[in-house]
Structure formats: structure tokens, C-alpha cells
Amino acid sequence: xxxxxxxILVIEDEQYLNDLICAxxxxxxYRPIPAYSGQQGLxxxxxxxxxxxxxxxxxxxxxxxxxxxxVNNDELLKNIPIIFVTSKCDLQTKLASFISGxxxxxxxxxxxxxxxxxxxxxxxxxxxxxxxx
Amino acid sequence: xxxxxxxxxxxxxxxxxxxxxIICFIVLSLSLxxxxxxxxxxxNRILIDSRALELGHRLxxxxxxxxxxxxxSQVTKKKHKSTINLMEADKLVGEISxxxxxxxxxxxLNDVENQYEIxxxxxxxxxxxxxxxxIYTADNLLKAVENYRNLERKQLDRTIASSDKLDSLIDRxxxxxxxxxxxxxxxxxxxxxxRIMRPTYALMRSTEKIGQGDFFVRVPVxxxxxxxxxxxxxxxxxxxxxxxxxxxxxxxxxxxxxxxxPLSVITLAARRIxxxxxxxxxxxxxxxxxxxxxxxxxxxxxxxxETLHLxxxxxxxxxxxxxxxxxxxxxxxxxxxxxxxxxxxxxxxxECVMQGDTHRLKRVFENLLSNAVxxxxxxxxxxxxxxxxxxxxxxxxxxxxxxxxxDEIKDIFQPFTxxxxxxxxxxxxxxxxxxxKLIVEAHDGKLNLFGNCDGSGTTAEIILPLxxxxxHG
Numbered sequence: 001x002x003x004x005x006x007x008i009l010v011i012e013d014e015q016y017l018n019d020l021i022c023a024x025x026x027x028x029x030y031r032p033i034p035a036y037s038g039q040q041g042l043x044x045x046x047x048x049x050x051x052x053x054x055x056x057x058x059x060x061x062x063x064x065x066x067x068x069x070x071v072n073n074d075e076l077l078k079n080i081p082i083i084f085v086t087s088k089c090d091l092q093t094k095l096a097s098f099i100s101g102x103x104x105x106x107x108x109x110x111x112x113x114x115x116x117x118x119x120x121x122x123x124x125x126x127x128x129x130x131x132x133x
Numbered sequence: 134x135x136x137x138x139x140x141x142x143x144x145x146x147x148x149x150x151x152x153x154x155i156i157c158f159i160v161l162s163l164s165l166x167x168x169x170x171x172x173x174x175x176x177n178r179i180l181i182d183s184r185a186l187e188l189g190h191r192l193x194x195x196x197x198x199x200x201x202x203x204x205x206s207q208v209t210k211k212k213h214k215s216t217i218n219l220m221e222a223d224k225l226v227g228e229i230s231x232x233x234x235x236x237x238x239x240x241x242l243n244d245v246e247n248q249y250e251i252x253x254x255x256x257x258x259x260x261x262x263x264x265x266x267x268i269y270t271a272d273n274l275l276k277a278v279e280n281y282r283n284l285e286r287k288q289l290d291r292t293i294a295s296s297d298k299l300d301s302l303i304d305r306x307x308x309x310x311x312x313x314x315x316x317x318x319x320x321x322x323x324x325x326x327x328r329i330m331r332p333t334y335a336l337m338r339s340t341e342k343i344g345q346g347d348f349f350v351r352v353p354v355x356x357x358x359x360x361x362x363x364x365x366x367x368x369x370x371x372x373x374x375x376x377x378x379x380x381x382x383x384x385x386x387x388x389x390x391x392x393x394x395p396l397s398v399i400t401l402a403a404r405r406i407x408x409x410x411x412x413x414x415x416x417x418x419x420x421x422x423x424x425x426x427x428x429x430x431x432x433x434x435x436x437x438x439e440t441l442h443l444x445x446x447x448x449x450x451x452x453x454x455x456x457x458x459x460x461x462x463x464x465x466x467x468x469x470x471x472x473x474x475x476x477x478x479x480x481x482x483x484e485c486v487m488q489g490d491t492h493r494l495k496r497v498f499e500n501l502l503s504n505a506v507x508x509x510x511x512x513x514x515x516x517x518x519x520x521x522x523x524x525x526x527x528x529x530x531x532x533x534x535x536x537x538x539x540d541e542i543k544d545i546f547q548p549f550t551x552x553x554x555x556x557x558x559x560x561x562x563x564x565x566x567x568x569x570k571l572i573v574e575a576h577d578g579k580l581n582l583f584g585n586c587d588g589s590g591t592t593a594e595i596i597l598p599l600x601x602x603x604x605h606g
Contacts (some may be wrong), residue, residue, distance in 0.1 A: 017399040018403065058390075087393030088436060109397035109431050112404060 009050040011041035068086035072101035182289040248274040450490040474511040481519030507559035509534030
């Protein structure tokens with residue numbers, strides 16, 4: 001089952017949603033690690049060095065854009081692809097997320113099939129160059 | 134915000150203007166009255182002088198008549214009987230001395246009276262026996278009367294001359310009165326126009342605009358007066374409305390946003406269950422309904438967010454050039470695959486390259502096409518016609534469905550409004566036409582609906598300019 005054996009860090013404060021995303025990822029052969037706040041996510045990212053991060057924007061402590069920026073400023077972590085999974089759909093937030101280093105932007109509610117396709121693409125392929133250097 | 138009291142009060146301005154007008158009027162009127170009185174007394178003087186001249190003239194005639202009678206009685210040796218003629222002369226002299234009141238005439242008049250008394254005394258003494266004595270006195274009397282008449286004539290000429298002068302002065306004053314009143318009135322009207330009418334019209338126009346939903350309009354404050362205070366109060370109110378509107382939009386945006394998290398859980402969980410447990414019968418149906426309704430709520434939230442975004446006026450059109458007919462053909466193709474039991478026809482074969490936000494205009498066409506299908510019975514035709522008109526293009530989407538009454542058209546463009554008559558025919562959020570109108574208007578275009586309920590269906594007409602100004606980009 002664990003054919004990919006890739007680690008995905010899921011930073012999402014809504015516990016049920018986090019559980020569901022983790023379950024879908026696990027079903028697809030990934031090893032999901034849940035985090036429920038920005039700080040916890042950053043700490044876990046440093047510890048486990050995941051293959052991909054799924055990131056919400058509205059988090060209880062720091063916002064997702066900040067987390068993404070921190071990850072991209074870290075020499076060891078900056079190659080980890082980030083997918084934003086958020087309910088914010090305005091242009092400014094989208095732009096800010098891409099500038100902070102995100103590779104994909106998925107708005108809630110989403111289809112798990114689509115999410116897994118994007119995860120698979122980013123994890124299996126070589127890292128794309130950043131949109132904004 | 135507390136309104137700052139006005140520095141200049143219109144009340145005082147009006148009172149000042151009215152006061153100035155009244156004072157001006159009183160002064161000019163009084164001087165006119167005085168001058169008229171003076172003119173009147175001059176007229177009296179002229180009358181008296183004329184009368185004195187006439188009396189003098191009659192007296193001369195009487196004396197000459199008397200002398201002539203004396204002469205004729207001398208010649209005929211007949212005794213002159215009557216003294217009535219002298220009585221007439223008495224009356225004339227008496228009247229002359231009564232009406233002559235001017236002191237400077239007194240001396241000459243006294244001379245006339247003395248000469249007359251001498252003449253009378255000699256006349257009575259001679260009693261028509263001789264005319265030699267009276268000839269001399271009569272001459273003296275006539276000279277005195279002539280002197281008097283000359284004086285009166287000069288007096289009369291002088292009075293007439295000054296009366297003429299006064300008359301022309303009154304004419305001038307009247308003219309000045311009329312012109313100054315007209316000037317004061319004109320200046321007053323201009324001041325009123327400037328102070329009251331201009332800001333009032335500006336206020337009226339702004340109120341109309343706010344009524345039409347343009348909350349960003351503000352009134353210019355022309356003067357620091359009561360109307361200025363009103364304009365300031367109006368602007369504060371408009372600020373307040375803007376604040377409330379922002380809060381309302383933020384509130385809806387926050388709620389919509391917060392709904393999306395639990396909705397994601399519901400949709401994901403339902404889909405997962407559907408995939409994991411092969412449900413059958415009722416359970417499968419209910420699960421399908423959960424997914425369907427979750428998608429409907431998601432769609433509603435999406436529409437709501439988009440509408441708020443459009444309504445806030447903060448969005449920018451992504452203008453690009455496109456070929457209208459091929460865009461419509463693509464949309465119609467997708468639509469005809471979705472609904473099989475309707476016929477679609479596209480009229481208009483010439484190419485029509487235009488500018489616009491393709492993504493948003495596509496949504497408008499999709500919305501109108503889906504409305505045409507939703508509210509029409511099966512096996513009917515939906516016709517899309519494209520026609521170029523000078524600098525505009527008109528796109529008509531005509532169906533053969535339920536139609537629309539003219540009094541329903543105004544309501545149907547309101548957000549969350551659906552017609553009770555057709556509500557049951559298809560699901561909807563009541564936001565589609567509202568958003569479509571906002572998008573079309575953002576392109577400087579117009580969206581109109583025509584039709585009636587006699588079975589001829591509804592026609593939606595979109596008029597768009599072929600090119601967009603750079604401000605949209």
C-alpha cells in the first residue's frame with residue numbers, strides 16, 4: 001500500500017477536515033502528518049522534512065502565507081512544494097500565496113480526486129521553478 | 134460626527150437683503166413724495182399767477198370800457214347813469230388783492246389799489262361831466278395794472294421754468310428708483326441662486342444617485358452656511374452608509390467563508406462514504422442527495438461571493454480581444470450537450486471581433502442560456518442572434534417559454550429575487566440576473582428583458598460596445 005512512502009504535512013486547523021484529508025492521502029499511499037496550527041506545522045516541517053505541504057490560510061496563530069514564506073526562507077525546506085487549500089478566493093490572497101512560494105491553490109470545498117491529482121503531480125515530478133523568485 | 138455651526142446664516146443674508154431693499158425703497162419713495170408735493174404747490178402758484186393775470190387783464194378792459202363810456206356820454210351830452218361798471222372793477226381789484234399773497238408783489242399791488250382809489254374818487258367827483266381829470270388818473274391806473282401784470286407774468290414764467298425742472302427731476306428719480314430696485318432684485322436673485330439653488334440641485338442629484346445605489350457620491354460644500362451644513366450632514370450620512378455597506382459585505386463574506394470549511398467536511402466525507410461503502414437502495418439515494426445539496430450550497434456561496442465582489446465595484450475587468458460568435462457557439466455547444474430535449478439556433482454569420490472580459494461575459498451568456506432552458510418547456514427552440522449596430526453589438530437570447538410581464542422585469546434584476554409564478558419550475562439562487570447585469574454594466578453595456586405571458590416567450594438583449602476604454606483594463 002505504501003508505494004510512494006512520501007510524507008505529506010497537512011496544516012489545517014479544522015480537525016474533521018484535517019482527518020478527512022489525511023485519510024484520503026493515506027488511502028492513496030502517502031504518509032500524512034497532521035498539524036493544527038501554523039507554529040506546529042513549521043515545527044513539524046523542520047523535524048520531518050516532508051515531501052509536500054498542504055496548507056490552509058486561516059490558521060489560529062499565524063496565517064498560511066506567513067508559514068509558506070518561512071518555509072521558503074529556510075535553506076533546508078525551501079524545495080518542499082506547497083499547496084494552499086483554503087476558502088479564500090480573492091485575487092489578492094491568491095497572488096500573495098503564489099508570491100510566498102506556493103505551487104498550487106485549491107479553494108474549498110474541493111474534490112478529493114483533484115487534490116490527490118495535484119499532490120501526485122508535485123510529489124512525483126521534479127520540483128518546478130518558483131513562480132516568483 | 135457633530136455638525137459645525139455655519140459661519141454665515143442665510144437667515145441673516147435674506148434679512149439683510151430685504152432690509153436694504155426696504156430702506157432703499159423708503160428713501161426713494163419719500164423723496165418722490167416730497168418732490169411731488171413741491172410740484173403741486175408750484176402748480177397752485179401757476180394757477181394763482183394765471184388768475185391774477187386774467188383779473189388784471191379784465192380790470193384793464195373795465196377801465197377802458199368805463200373811459201369809453203365817459204367819452205361817449207360827453208359827446209352825446211347824455212348823463213352816464215350806471216356805476217355798475219365801477220362795481221365790477223371794485224370786485225376785480227378786491228379779488229386781485231386777495232389772491233396776491235407774495236410779499237414782493239405787495240408794493241406794486243398797493244400802487245394799483247392807490248391808483249384805483251384815486252381814479253374812483255375823481256370819477257365820482259366828476260360824475261361824467263368831464264373826462265380830463267380821469268384821463269390822467271386812468272393812465273396812471275393802467276400803468277400800475279400793467280406793472281402788476283408784468284410782474285405776475287415774470288413770476289409765472291419763473292414758476293413754470295422751475296416746475297419744468299422739478300418735473301424732469303422727478304422723472305430722473307423715478308427712473309433711478311426703478312433701476313435701483315431692479316438691480317437690488319437682480320443681485321438678490323443671483324445671491325439666492327448661488328447660495329441656495331446651486332447646492333440644492335447638487336444635493337438633489339446626489340440623493341438620487343444614492344437612491345440608485347451609488348454610495349460613493351458626495352456633495353460639494355459651496356458655502357459655510359445652513360445649506361453647507363446640510364451638505365456636510367449629507368456627506369456624513371453617505372460615509373455612514375458606505376461604512377454600513379462595507380460592514381454588511383464583510384459580514385456576508387465572513388459568513389460565506391466560514392461556511393466553506395464545514396461544507397468541505399460534509400462534501401468530502403459524503404464522497405468518501407460513497408466510495409468506501411457501496412450503498413444501495415435508499416441509502417445511496419440519500420447520500421447522493423447530501424452530495425447534490427452540498428454542491429448546491431457551495432454554488433450558492435460561490436455566486437454570493439462573486440456578486441459581493443461585483444457589487445463592491447472593486448473588481449477589474451480582464452479585457453482581451455475575442456470573436457463573439459465562436460464564444461457563443463462554444464457555450465451553446467456545451468449547453469446543448471447538457472440538455473438534450475431543446476433545440477438551439479444561432480443567427481448571425483458575420484465575424485464579430487470585440488473586447489471584453491471573456492471569462493465574465495461567458496458567465497453572463499451561460500446564465501441567460503440556462504435561464505432560457507430552465508423556464509421553457511421541452512422540445513422548444515432557444516435562438517441566439519448576434520447583430521452589429523455601429524459601435525455596439527446586440528446579442529438576443531430568445532426562448533419559447535413562460536415569458537415575463539413588464540411589471541416583473543424591474544423585480545427580477547434584484548438580488549435573491551425569483552418570480553413566484555416560475556419559482557417552482559427550476560432551482561436557482563436569484564443572483565444570476567443580478568450578477569449578469571452588473572457584469573454587462575461594467576462593460577458599459579445594457580441588459581434588458583422583453584416579453585409577455587402569451588406564449589411568445591422571453592427575449593434577453595445584451596448590448597455591448599465593441600471596444601472597451603482603457604480604464605477597465
